Amino acid sequence: MAIVAAGKRSSHMKPIDFQTDPSKYRHWRIERDGDVAYLIMDVDQAGGLDEGYELKLNSYDLGVDIELNDAVQRLRFEYPGVGAVVIKSGKDNVFCAGANIRMLGKATHGHKVNFCKFTNETRLAIEDATENSKQTYICAINGNAAGGGYELALAADHIMLVDDRRSAVALPETPLLAVLPGTGGLTRVTDKRKVRRDRADVFCSIEEGIRGARAKEWRLVDEIVPNSKWTETVSKRAHEIAARSDRPKDANGITFNPLARKIDGDRISYSHVDVDIDRARGLVSITVRGPSAPEPASLEAAHALGDQFWPLAVARELEDAILHLRANEPSIGVVLLRTEGNALAVLDYDAFLSQYDSDWLMREIRHYLKRTLKRIDTTPKSFIALIEPGSCFAGTLAELAFAADRSYMLIGTRDGDNRKPAAITLGHVNFGLYPMGNGLSRLQTRFLGEPDSIKIAQSKSGVALEAEQADQLGLITQAYETFDWDDELRVMLEGRASFSPDAMTGMEANLRFAGPETMETKIFGRLTAWQNWIFQRPNAIGEQGALKLYGSGVSPTYNKERV
């Protein structure tokens, strides 16, 4: 089938960079008050990622959220003594007006979808910090929190609203813009806040939102506070919540230095990760290298390594590579996942992390690895793991094979290659330490229909499982002899590249999430899929659609047929 040639994100746009640091922030700042940090949103309206819109009223675009994501990560790693984070506005009388509508009106379909996905991940990272880092998020809303502004608040564990007869929370997307509160809004209203469905229907149908006592009665916020006691009550509540945290009050944080990233044409290299794009074949190869040095001699030594500690460096580098490919390489549909190095060294690092899991930093690293692996699960590209001699699909890195849509393993060795045959080596981390969004480990999801296979696999922990054994245990899709390998892979990859990218995205979004749905997977499944549908409908994006006409003074014209 013919394929329309297409290049990078857009020839005239510079690539989106997901790396930043506080010295470069234009929209956020962090202020510390003992065990509490204030994460202050103060959007520079001239600081949009693209041209053609102004970020008025603390509205945001992807650039604003890239900074937020960076801040949320750093708060976990650089501020171990902070037990509560208060998100608040740096502007008077407005909390946040949500995603910038003119930006959405101009954006391509792909950019809208990717923007929503990333902001969803950031909000889930906020919830992950609350739940797993005991760094609890509080949202202090003084002013209006509308649309994405309230959706940001919904990610917090405790929502405070100033009771000033003016400030409201609102999800006006449906009446105003003909789209959904699609960045978790509808799902969190029903499944996290557990707002009664008819009240949710009312709430999501009124532009002006809901204020004061009614917002609390409807469970849209947790607490309302008179204006006169606002600052003091927010501070008091934050310190109370921080006091319940198990984070070490006087530990030193570690610093996230800029990634050692080199971009050279179609090759991006980091310290432990290489990315090679093959534009002609529409695929990219990501190679993750195992540790080049043994695990540290002590916990102190690991802390001293800071962001150079192998598992943390891998989490950061792999995450950056995935985010880059998603945003900037839409025409690359297939990702080959490879590893290189010593399997036992990977398992040694895994053992080290678990041995010190009560340490705040080791815990943070484990959760960071978990979140990075989840980014793969929600990435709209086909992942194919290639397990060959010299690879180290062991423990944490074996998760890459289980996150992949398919995995192929070479039987035996190639002529002239004196390395041992490829192996998968399972470790304890593969049995629950890196849950997917559905709450199950990747092996549990894989073996939903044959739970005994998990027990059998578990009994082989630490054993280098070569291709035929891995195949027999159900750990890989297929094993090939060397003389079949090249042809089989070529045919498979050519086939994959010939399919409709949309159908592949939809198929993978369904096949990857067998079993239970959680609030998290409902956000990426039910809510996102409906929003993406609406993002294709003329009532939203047509020339007469609400997103296009917003702010123009002209009312949208709707086709009134219900689908």
Next chain:
Amino acid sequence: MAIVAAGKRSSHMKPIDFQTDPSKYRHWRIERDGDVAYLIMDVDQAGGLDEGYELKLNSYDLGVDIELNDAVQRLRFEYPGVGAVVIKSGKDNVFCAGANIRMLGKATHGHKVNFCKFTNETRLAIEDATENSKQTYICAINGNAAGGGYELALAADHIMLVDDRRSAVALPETPLLAVLPGTGGLTRVTDKRKVRRDRADVFCSIEEGIRGARAKEWRLVDEIVPNSKWTETVSKRAHEIAARSDRPKDANGITFNPLARKIDGDRISYSHVDVDIDRARGLVSITVRGPSAPEPASLEAAHALGDQFWPLAVARELEDAILHLRANEPSIGVVLLRTEGNALAVLDYDAFLSQYDSDWLMREIRHYLKRTLKRIDTTPKSFIALIEPGSCFAGTLAELAFAADRSYMLIGTRDGDNRKPAAITLGHVNFGLYPMGNGLSRLQTRFLGEPDSIKIAQSKSGVALEAEQADQLGLITQAYETFDWDDELRVMLEGRASFSPDAMTGMEANLRFAGPETMETKIFGRLTAWQNWIFQRPNAIGEQGALKLYGSGVSPTYNKERV
């Protein structure tokens, strides 16, 4: 906001009628062999619902599925002695080629979506028969079962495949048509058959499907049978399974007579249900009348009433009304739900049904009511219950108020109306007898955030709860005094009518399904929403898209960007 005027389904098409009976079937027949029935698919290729396509190779359109739905219902009610149903093909060498592609290529977006929804409901009804009527479905595949053909098989409890080195099961939608196996296929492969995700990925990527032993090893089928023993083994298996049923071997079925339905312009009336369309306001009023006679004196008397027994008649009539509105009145976005009659009489019928729940017919009726109520949950229109004097929102009919997106209740009485004030009367049926697709009762879903409210409501069972009390108990959205009623409703309905129909559909599809997701809700949530997105994408439906070009000899041209 401006609304594009739009009329019925299409001015030149006749309305789709969901009523049929075996004397009119063109595509199916039922053959009985003792406690086993064979449901034989033998599609008349000239019998398409619309013009412009031929239903070759047992492919189907909505008309074929309307007959299947009718047959599945009748098998439950008219064949109490049948404990197993074998779906098989009446054609040599082909089981079913799935949904007709030329039909899909020609169909409007709305028709595609509605067609998929109805076929999904029919497949769920097959599973419901297996699970709740102990009428177990077996699928006997002799020939190819491709796409929707295999999706139909997936609804069966036991899938048998002839092992003739030719017959295969396949889901070729993604490689061939650039759409998903969206009628439950992807979800049932992962969540019902629990096929390993990488195998599912392989299976859904190959046009030719999988045969024989491998189909069994991958859990795609339950049993493979050599050609020489096919008929005998299918019969043997069916009788074995039928023998395990608790259905009465020698009971008399009841007959579904044609509905007493009168269509008069914009009014449709049945014996217990009236439908009044207000085209100018884009809304329809459905009024369900309570029983006009007391409950039968005995179980035998209820059987003697057959399809005239009030609860069964209501289930059939309400279902027909909903299906009609979905398919033929896309421009009607709002449904007002009303009831009329005596609340105590409704509760008496509920009590009667439960008293005899061990009777096969009473059980069938309860499940039919459950399925009809579920049709509301998945209907893309806003449901507003209006609870006024003279209404009977009690027990089973109170579910209508809980199925609605909102409910409004009049406080007190209107001048000149000497009927009692409106009341809601809860009964035991509201606490678990009519689960939604998510497995919870509508009250459980409603009170997800306040489980105590269920207990309190339960303690009020049998009490006529007037507006203010119902409001206080959280059972309604809002109570209005008579002098506010008309204005408040007018404003609300005008607002509702002004919103984007797409945004309302997406919003309702999210807000109605709080809490757990099941395979059933995943089909309507995750899978359907992704499919609907793909049904809007040029790679599927554009002039160069796969659905449009299928069968033309021209290959589709894809935009290769991944979203």
